Amino acid sequence: MKSLIKSKLLNLKLFLFLIIFFQVILLLFFINDKASFFCDEIYSYSLANSQYGHLFPPEGHDTNIKVTDRWLSGKFFLKYICVTEKSKFNFTNPYLNNLNDSHPPLYNCIIHFICSFFPNSFSKWYGYCLNIFVFILSQLLLFSISKRILKSETYALLTCFIFGCSSISVECFISIRVYPLLIFIYLLCLKVYLICLDFNVSIKRFAAITAVVALGGMTHYHFLVYAFFLTLTFIIICLIKKKYKSFWCMSFAAILGVIFSISYYPFIFYQFGNSPRAKEAFMLQDRFSPLINGIASVFQEFLGLDLTSSLYLTIILITLFTILLVIYLINNKLTNTDTLALNLTIISFIVHSLLIYHTLDFRRFGVFHMFMERYFAPVSSTVAILIVAYLAKYRKIQLTILVSILSAISPFFMLDFSFPSSNPKFSTFQELGKLLKSNNVIVHCRYPEEVQTICPYFIDANKIYIDSSNSDNLVLPKSYPQSGNTYFICFNNDKNQIKYKKVLDGWLWSYGTRYEVYELDNTQGTITKDCDNN
Numbered sequence: 001m002k003s004l005i006k007s008k009l010l011n012l013k014l015f016l017f018l019i020i021f022f023q024v025i026l027l028l029f030f031i032n033d034k035a036s037f038f039c040d041e042i043y044s045y046s047l048a049n050s051q052y053g054h055l056f057p058p059e060g061h062d063t064n065i066k067v068t069d070r071w072l073s074g075k076f077f078l079k080y081i082c083v084t085e086k087s088k089f090n091f092t093n094p095y096l097n098n099l100n101d102s103h104p105p106l107y108n109c110i111i112h113f114i115c116s117f118f119p120n121s122f123s124k125w126y127g128y129c130l131n132i133f134v135f136i137l138s139q140l141l142l143f144s145i146s147k148r149i150l151k152s153e154t155y156a157l158l159t160c161f162i163f164g165c166s167s168i169s170v171e172c173f174i175s176i177r178v179y180p181l182l183i184f185i186y187l188l189c190l191k192v193y194l195i196c197l198d199f200n201v202s203i204k205r206f207a208a209i210t211a212v213v214a215l216g217g218m219t220h221y222h223f224l225v226y227a228f229f230l231t232l233t234f235i236i237i238c239l240i241k242k243k244y245k246s247f248w249c250m251s252f253a254a255i256l257g258v259i260f261s262i263s264y265y266p267f268i269f270y271q272f273g274n275s276p277r278a279k280e281a282f283m284l285q286d287r288f289s290p291l292i293n294g295i296a297s298v299f300q301e302f303l304g305l306d307l308t309s310s311l312y313l314t315i316i317l318i319t320l321f322t323i324l325l326v327i328y329l330i331n332n333k334l335t336n337t338d339t340l341a342l343n344l345t346i347i348s349f350i351v352h353s354l355l356i357y358h359t360l361d362f363r364r365f366g367v368f369h370m371f372m373e374r375y376f377a378p379v380s381s382t383v384a385i386l387i388v389a390y391l392a393k394y395r396k397i398q399l400t401i402l403v404s405i406l407s408a409i410s411p412f413f414m415l416d417f418s419f420p421s422s423n424p425k426f427s428t429f430q431e432l433g434k435l436l437k438s439n440n441v442i443v444h445c446r447y448p449e450e451v452q453t454i455c456p457y458f459i460d461a462n463k464i465y466i467d468s469s470n471s472d473n474l475v476l477p478k479s480y481p482q483s484g485n486t487y488f489i490c491f492n493n494d495k496n497q498i499k500y501k502k503v504l505d506g507w508l509w510s511y512g513t514r515y516e517v518y519e520l521d522n523t524q525g526t527i528t529k530d531c532d533n534n
Contacts, residue, residue: 012153019157020139023164024132026411030174031128036429036508039449041176042456044127045081047097048111054100055080056448056455068468071481077458081122088116095265104265106218107178122456127176134184135173139164141187142381148194149341149385155392158404163384165407172377178220179374185216186226186378190348193234194341196250199243206253213257218264221271225355226379227254230348237340319354323347337389349382431504432489433457435517439484442467442476442520445491450515453508454489476520488518 046055052065078084087093094108114126139160146156163169173180189212196205216223231254238247262268296310305313326346356375391400437460444467445451451466458464462484465477480486488500491508493516504517 012157015157016140016143016160019161019164020136023139024135026165027132027135027170027173030170030411031124034124034174037124037453037456038175039453041127042081042452043101044108044111044176044178045115045122046452046455047101047105048094048108049081049083049087049115050097051079051084051087051093053097056452057100068466069477071463071465071477071479073463074459074461077455077461077464078120081455082459083112083115083119085119088119089113098265099267099270102271103178103220104218104261104268106215106264107181107220110181122459124176128174131173131176131180134180135164138180138184138187138381141184141191142384145187145191145194145345145381146385146388149338149345150389150392151338152392155388158391158400159381159384159388161404162387162407163381165411166380166384167410168377168380170411172374172380175374177374179377182216182220182223182378183381185212185219185223187381188212189216189223189227189230190345193230193344196234196246197237197340197344199238199241199246201245201249206249209250209253210257210260213254214260214264217258217261221268222352222356222375222378224258224261226348226352227257229351230344233344233347237344315354319351322350322354326350337392342385342389345382345385349379352379429506429508432506432517433460435487435504436461438462440481440486441465442486442488444489447491450491450508450513486520488520489515490518491515 055065055067079087089112091109091112094112095105098105098108110130111127114130118126142163143156143160146159147153150156150159169183172183192205192208192212196209213227216227231250234250235247238244238250296314327343353376387403391403432454433456436457439461440463441458441461442465443451443454463481467476476488487503488498490498492514498516498518500518500520502516503519505515507514
């Protein structure tokens with residue numbers, strides 16, 4: 001009997017190892033193939049390592065450093081996105097840099113820690129080594145959580161397979177951003193709460209809840225939304241079951257975690273008042289579908305509420321209705337699962353997703369952009385759990401095989417997507433670095449994020465000049481460096497006919513941001529407006 005159990009455990013570990021190994025290879029394939037960066041990925045490095053703060057702040061933020069209309073050296077940008085010998089393990093930089101961002105600084109402190117082992121250099125792998133590490137930990141946590149909920153090791157393996165191969169997971173883990181770390185912290189928090197569902201109170205569990213809530217709060221403010229409703233659902237269960245000791249223990253542990261996270265980064269209040277993302281979150285008007293606005297108008301008319309209060313009330317009622325519907329379906333349709341654990345998981349997922357969805361601005365992002373992976377990736381594993389729960393309920397082997405096959409091949413539909421950047425339109429981005437090495441570059445752009453994206457290639461350049469004008473007539477600088485060739489980069493040019501030789505063109509991070517590179521054949525001149533495009 002013992003040998004049979006041991007053999008089963010070995011097989012289980014082997015299958016889990018093979019699944020994670022296959023998915024890590026898949027991620028490495030996309031990472032190695034990645035040719036261009038989204039501007040926020042470079043912000044991850046500049047927020048972690050910059051000795052100047054923001055040089056090219058996103059919309060809604062300011063900078064006190066003048067970087068336009070003057071020649072700058074490559075070393076200037078080295079100190080912006082890389083760690084130097086003098087700034088190694090100086091965590092004051094990422095801590096203060098995040099004041100002009102929308103998140104707490106823990107993730108950037110970790111990136112700074114990694115980069116400190118490789119001073120005076122930039123590499124995408126500094127961010128990706130963290131992504132791969134937390135991906136493996138996340139899959140191990142997801143297996144443990146799924147095993148508890150689904151009461152089956154086989155279906156827990158299937159959950160890990162589906163989630164790890166999903167496009168939302170792959171897209172998230174091949175981006176150098178805070179969200180891969182956030183996926184791990186969300187799963188860690190859920191795991192701790194599921195352990196506490198036996199309602200046994202101990203100092204270790206109290207400390208675990210406090211630690212994971214504090215850790216999440218130091219990483220991203222969206223986590224506090226998730227932790228709040230996870231805790232609220234848990235303590236309601238405690239009251240229903242008359243587990244009053246667990247009620248008080250969990251309540252105080254979670255509150256203490258929030259206090260610790262605010263103590264670590266008290267600038268949360270500054271960011272809530274000044275961050276563009278925070279302003280988006282609390283400005284609800286003109287954001288919703290006609291149905292939601294219609295319901296809110298009814299409350300406004302009959303209850304005498306203002307429009308904002310009516311919208312909040314509508315969201316709350318829709319959320320409560322969804323929660324009750326989820327509880328009914330789980331308790332009546334998924335009887336072969338740990339329904340208490342599944343209720344806790346799904347309710348937190350639903351409320352988090354609804355509220356985060358409504359904090360995003362339709363007017364700014366557009367309807368389809370709303371579903372970008374970064375906002376929903378932290379709870380996306382719950383969808384995999386729910387899919388497998390229904391497969392386990394109906395036990396249709398053909399459907400299970402079909403889902404498994406679709407999961408296995410789904411990442412390869414991303415081969416032409418902008419983030420993996422395997423599309424030939426984006427591959428020219430690598431050639432840009434070769435052109436600029438030891439040479440000079442003049443950049444004309446409309447948005448600071450465009451310059452931010454190509455900062456890694458400024459490190460090896462000789463001199464860089466960033467034109468601040470936003471007119472049709474683009475006047476080049478009067479003086480030029482003595483050494484090296486000079487190249488001119490123009491973003492999204494649709495009004496100017498440039499007389500110099502074009503040596504490169506391509507797309508930056510999406511099909512809406514293109515650039516052209518010209519080699520200047522003299523030391524001064526003017527780029528003239530094309531009269532045909534007036």
